[in-house]
Amino acid sequence: MSISAPPRTLADNPSPFVVETPVAVAQGASSTPTTNASDAPHSVQTPAPDALRTQQADQQNLRNLAAQLRGIDTRAHGNPVTPDAVLSGLNNNRLTAHKDSAYAHVQPTAQTLATVITHLGFELPRTVEEVAALAQKLEQKALQHPLGDFGGALTWPIPMAPADQHSLRAFLKSDTTGVPGLPLPPHGNGVLTYLLSGSSVSQSDLQNPTVAVQKLLDSPKARALGQALQDHLQGAATDTSLYDYVLAAIHLGLDPESLKSPERNKIAEWPLHDPDHWGQPPSEVVACLSRHLEKNGRANSKTVKLATHLLLSRVAPQFLIKDIPDSVKIGSMAWFNLTVAAAAIEAERPGTVANMTFAEVMITAGTQGAATAPASAQTAALLDWSVANNILEAKNDALYSQGDINKAQAALTHQQAKLKEVSALLNTPMPNRREIALALLKKTFGENVSFEEPKFSKPSPHALHSPGVKYSMLDITMEGLVMDDRWRIIKHGDNIDLATFKAFTKSPEFNVIKTFEDAFSTAIASHKAVKQLSIVNALTHLPPEDKKI
Numbered sequence: 001m002s003i004s005a006p007p008r009t010l011a012d013n014p015s016p017f018v019v020e021t022p023v024a025v026a027q028g029a030s031s032t033p034t035t036n037a038s039d040a041p042h043s044v045q046t047p048a049p050d051a052l053r054t055q056q057a058d059q060q061n062l063r064n065l066a067a068q069l070r071g072i073d074t075r076a077h078g079n080p081v082t083p084d085a086v087l088s089g090l091n092n093n094r095l096t097a098h099k100d101s102a103y104a105h106v107q108p109t110a111q112t113l114a115t116v117i118t119h120l121g122f123e124l125p126r127t128v129e130e131v132a133a134l135a136q137k138l139e140q141k142a143l144q145h146p147l148g149d150f151g152g153a154l155t156w157p158i159p160m161a162p163a164d165q166h167s168l169r170a171f172l173k174s175d176t177t178g179v180p181g182l183p184l185p186p187h188g189n190g191v192l193t194y195l196l197s198g199s200s201v202s203q204s205d206l207q208n209p210t211v212a213v214q215k216l217l218d219s220p221k222a223r224a225l226g227q228a229l230q231d232h233l234q235g236a237a238t239d240t241s242l243y244d245y246v247l248a249a250i251h252l253g254l255d256p257e258s259l260k261s262p263e264r265n266k267i268a269e270w271p272l273h274d275p276d277h278w279g280q281p282p283s284e285v286v287a288c289l290s291r292h293l294e295k296n297g298r299a300n301s302k303t304v305k306l307a308t309h310l311l312l313s314r315v316a317p318q319f320l321i322k323d324i325p326d327s328v329k330i331g332s333m334a335w336f337n338l339t340v341a342a343a344a345i346e347a348e349r350p351g352t353v354a355n356m357t358f359a360e361v362m363i364t365a366g367t368q369g370a371a372t373a374p375a376s377a378q379t380a381a382l383l384d385w386s387v388a389n390n391i392l393e394a395k396n397d398a399l400y401s402q403g404d405i406n407k408a409q410a411a412l413t414h415q416q417a418k419l420k421e422v423s424a425l426l427n428t429p430m431p432n433r434r435e436i437a438l439a440l441l442k443k444t445f446g447e448n449v450s451f452e453e454p455k456f457s458k459p460s461p462h463a464l465h466s467p468g469v470k471y472s473m474l475d476i477t478m479e480g481l482v483m484d485d486r487w488r489i490i491k492h493g494d495n496i497d498l499a500t501f502k503a504f505t506k507s508p509e510f511n512v513i514k515t516f517e518d519a520f521s522t523a524i525a526s527h528k529a530v531k532q533l534s535i536v537n538a539l540t541h542l543p544p545e546d547k548k549i
Contacts, residue, residue: 051239052218055146057100062142065120068093068113069135073128081128089131090114090124140349140364147240148350150213151314152247155350160248164233165259168245169252171232179228181221184253191253192303195222195246206302209309210355217243225249251314254298254307264380264397267311268298278331278388282319285330286312313354318342320354321361328358331388333415336381341365343377382408389415431519437477437512444504445496449473455491456483456501473501480513482506 072089074081094110097103103116117124117134125131153160160168172191173183181197184190199219205212216222226242229249235241252259255268265273270292277285290308293299299307312319318339328334341361342353348371353361373381383400386392386408392400441451454470458481470490476483483502504510 052146052214052243053100054102055239056214057098057104058102059142059144059146060098061095061101061103061116062138064098065095065113065116066135066138066142068095069125069131069138073132073135075128081131083126086125086128086131090117140352143352143355144349145210145351145355147213147217147243147247149313149317149346150247150310150351151251152244152249154248154251155314156244162259165248165252167233168229168249169256169259171229172249172253177228177232179225191246191249192299192307195219195225195250196303197221203302206306209306212306213310217246222246247310250310254293254311265384267315268293268296272316273330273384273388275388275394279329281326281329282321282324282335286319309354313351317346317351317353321356321358323357323359325358331385333385333412333419336385336412338362339381339384340373340378343373343381344371347371347374347377379405382412386411431516433478433512433516434474436515436519437474440509440512441473441477444509445473445494449494449496453491455489455493455496456487456498457490458483458487476501476505477510477512480510482510 072081072086072093090113093113095113095116096110097107114124122134122137125134149155154165171177173186175183177183181194184194195216199216199221201212201215201219205215217226223242226244226246229235229245230237230241233245235245257266257269265271267289270289272285272289277288286308289312290299290304293307293311294301294304309320321338321342324338328338338358338361341364344365345353345356345361356364380397382405383392383397387394389411391408391411392404438451441449445451451474452472454472454475456471456473456476458469458471471481473496475481483498483505487498487502489498
């Protein structure tokens, strides 16, 4: 049999800083020709031992370039940035490539930012806004690991066929491969244990899955195993193919059930969206998966964090997003939104969201022109939400009819409308009589008037010769006092005489008390509605055992 490993890094994730003769200089408004690194020819030879290290150094170059561009944007310090300043920054600032990167072998000396940007295939920014946008794009690109979602050959654009997966597992159990250490033991995840044995991966490395994966795959044992698997399957060599075969072997060891009976919401026979998880934070689900892997011998206390990360990165990367607020629970609308947002990013840049925070994921998803999640991912998230919210019964995805999906979509749309209603109600302010009165006075008499200065008095009917109580225009308006002939003006000014203001108090617009009472009633009703909707939402998301009470 013969299978090809798609050249994922060179074709889908062009290796940055692969150039020939960098000569670009940024110019004013003229257009500068660009060369896209992905157009460069690539080798199909067996990768060098440090291929992964090189690709990660290339990623560091992207981060360094983004940081340099951020330095040009000084608006945060109160300094405006003109197009000329942008031009100067691109031509005068230089970037020294990381020593392990591909670019460092071609251009060991520092190059201008303009040169580097051009050979990365981007248009040169001409304004500070374009500088900031390019910096953000580079930062996002650098978030994606060179090996994507760590699924290896299982998540190629055309995934490894089931027959080849069976052949790979049989190879690992064969005693005629000639590979030292094979065959692997029949139980447990022998691949991960086999590779870690004698490797330079330390206990502290295992707490940082990305570092652990890099060290593990760059080990002589991993490269030898990858080469043996590639030869066995007659696969074409690319810059990541050996790593992809090894990662596939690790996953099939951790989750062999995905080969025998694949099911979307199961990892290593463990239900990812079990009813017990509804209403729980994602971190608790991750912890449950780790305990399951340990209990079933798929990992031990030292390797379980790495094993959990690898599995979730391939199957459900939204669980790996950092800084998810405690209010985001499994089965909630917020979790649905996060899942769809993560799917959109992963479809474009696999292996990215595990390096992003909740805020970064949601901001990226809300950016104009952002990619949308594949229809299959949106439907899967919709079904999970509808089951968790008692809209549909749980069953195999293939058994849901179009009518079921339409029912779930209608319920989701209704829930989204309710949430928008709650959001609007929460923004209903409690009325303030003083502010209402002041707004009416300004509308009637203008802004530059001393509304709070006492200008009128009303003698007491029981003491005809007393000076009476002094009132400002604001006092009279707030209290809704209609002036009669007993009122006197005690201070002139602002071109407002007694007759004018007396007429104002008798006009239809002079209704602050009623306006306040109506607004207060509306605010109280809004807060009652919010409370009612909150109770309904809380009941909807009760744990399954509590719903039975």
